[in-house]
Amino acid sequence: MVDPRRTSSAQWADVWLGLDVGTDIALANAVAREIITQGLVHRDFIEHATTGFDKYRVAVEPYTLEHAEQITGVRGEMIRDLAHAYAGAKKAQLCWTLGITEHHNAVDNVLSLINLSLLTGHVGRSGSGLNPLRGQNNVQGGGDMGAIPNKLPGFQDVENNQLRQKFERAWNCTIPQKNGWHLSLMFEAMERGDLRGLYVIGENPAQSEANVEHAIHLMEGLDHLIVQDIFLTKTAELADVVLPAAAGWAEAEGTVTSSERRVQRVRKALDPPGEARDDVEILCELAKRFGHDWGHPTAEEIWDEVRSLSPMHAGMSYARLDALGGIQWPCPDEDSQGSSYLHGRLWKRPVEGRLAPFSVVDHLPPADELTDEYPIRLTTGRRLDSFNTGVQSGGFQSPLRRAETLDICESDGRRLGVADSERVRVRSRRGVIEMTVRYTDDLRPGLAFTTFHFPDEAETNQLTNPTWDKKSGTADFKATAICIEKIKLAVGTGG
Template structure:
């Protein structure tokens, strides 16, 4: 489906969206928000910010929620993908960013890609991996599928979906049993090792092989390779995080780095790979419910006071609801108004049918976007924005924490307005006289409040081609890697030790049964992007549309052939898609994407079970059955 660019505001009258002037649309949006706050309180409002928009836009969006509305209910698609990474890294190290630079990936001796099809989902990052491989680095890939990334690996560990903790524990147990731990680093920089070692002791390679499906000898080989490498990078993506225990999965990987000292020094690190261009930056800017810009904790009085003085506001001294909690609050009738910028939750959230009903029941929904998405179709007010990257001035922050300038290359279509200008217009209608004459003014306000960005002037960003945070001063640069303090000789310089965290292996929530005997996992493909809004509507030899990928043995047992359409059913509903045979899938495992929801709404059958810490849904492990479509049964 091809989406047409929005150029005219829309408002809902009589159940239908109609064109409106900008003044009418902004007045309607502001009136609905003001009525919600007046009648139900500030926490009846929620802000969905955009991980594809600039840092500056995300800063102004979270400021709007906090300073104008008076709520910390602000979040973004970070919740859908890497909130467990942020939670795990922050719990152990105090900050939620990847620890290394891309150059360090190239200089590594060993790279482990765990739950990451980086060649298709993160092709720019994978370019750096290939440079390392061609230089002689070894590549281990841990993935249930033999992806195009796994095809480049020295070793591919094909584990069963949802058994990552069991595998990580077995690798740790083998490192400990073989005497390969970095005892100096453990004694100097960590705590909790003895309890952790006792907990993983039962996970011998043989026991783990039975649980994970990975041969014992490959578990042993990964353990020895990782422990013996001088420079080792452990990287992961949604195969680790999109589980009901995603944060525990991340902590299990962090434990491996603590065992071996592969963190806090050049060439060794822990790196969650971000999928959208500014997922890292959105969180950095405070578009999350528990942190202000620069990951400063809202609960600290001195932090709130600093922002209150700057903004002339009173930030609530409590955490807001994250995205998942906002949906739960909609169920209870406690959250009734949403302002969504560049987000399409009606198609991107797990159990999307349930999400749609929630959004339909909102008393006031404002959507600011460049296309009329399925979410925008439900809105009471639609505001056409210039969120396209080539139409914006500002900065983005990538997976290596590098802040880079982006410059306007094209004019937006006539009728669309700049995202920040729209937010300022709404703020003025709600009693706050905001004026930002350029993106740099927003950036300078933010970096005056965020110590880790303080030294990043636009001029320095341009001169240096980008700067990794932290950068606290304008006359120097920090190392490219984080947490070097852990290696300091002086205990005072080392600060708090990094804790080993004991986590328990737990199988997926959606159980396999005789009725639902197959495991469905979801992911991305190189040729498409997210819910297809931006990548739909064009033809390419690469694009094949949505398919149900099955192991040939499973297809044969079901009486299915390649290209035949089949019905896929979960406990939440059913969809229809053509079958594609993939010998890289182990028997019992199926794969689909979420790129074509207008034709095949895969997320209508995924499970909404969420991680209790991060709120991320278990997209990677739904139980399904697959049936042939009989001649008498309609195909859709």
């Protein structure tokens, strides 16, 4: 278990490596160096299935155990043990969540882990591999369906003429030939004035964006903002038009794709309230107003269209999704049971398709630097019974839930003269908010934790750093430099 915090999982792990926030690459590279210098690499796999090993070997050379210990704070011998355990395992997986990806160097973090799997051959086989654990029920499905700026449904490149034209023929329309903007680029475009209208479906950027104050300011400056959501969110409050929607998982038909690429059906159990309508109905209705009559397709008809255009989904009829309890893509035809793991091709000799490249990545400290003025590292995350900005999870009274707190360790509290349960002012380079301190054993000195579940209580994202990863567009939510100030009583001190 690698986590700056001693989480529940860390408590029950056989080994917990409590590294410093944002030092994952140093750790991974040191693990790699140890595996290489001790001759624990999977020679056959590297030779036949990968490229760029020699460059990589040289690049990780400086990451000695001692050097990594200095950067990560984790004892070198523990890193060594981890390297040996990982390399020596018959099967091994690397699983991660936002602790890897909500950084300014998110993609590099992921690449550093991919390198490890290539080094040891722990990829492309049942029980081994790389698993980003998704935080929402259909993050994967959004990508599957092309809700990313450079892909069409089925991860088919927008800028690939042949693939794009396939869609153009099917849809009888023209698709822009260039990749679009991702979220962070959109905000930059708003800043430049290049983006003047926004249609937001089921997202609450007015509370979830890093440096949220600024994000709201930009959205307020738009010519037109449409929000389609199941709630009147903070973002919807800014909108010119609000389209009330049905809840996708209980009031409408469709599919979602889970972390393990399993496509499963969601079904309508309830009638939506009031004037709320199914997303498909809203979109078709909108299209009609734009002069395109798409008719009233059922969810299954739309899905069958996806199957006709996306080869990885082709074998997934509704009937088969029902019968098999969901299917993991790729599922190219109706004889396929789906695929429980990917990249098996790397074990074919010769390898089918492209070889897997090692990537040279280097440690870069978090963008939001720790200084005497901002000496404490704040990392944000989630709590079990809550979800993102609380729009959904706020709907039930959880006995586990308590008021939002800024968690720190007792020794930091004592050093700062801040008691458990005391209200404090938390300041970052972007903003300042008031929060209540809670002492916890899960954190070490210099590390603070909170969530952004309760923006009405504590607007954590006023503090976070919007610096984003140029490769993925993800903001650096996990590594904010803060200081914690006592709220002084209004008494003249003569100073």
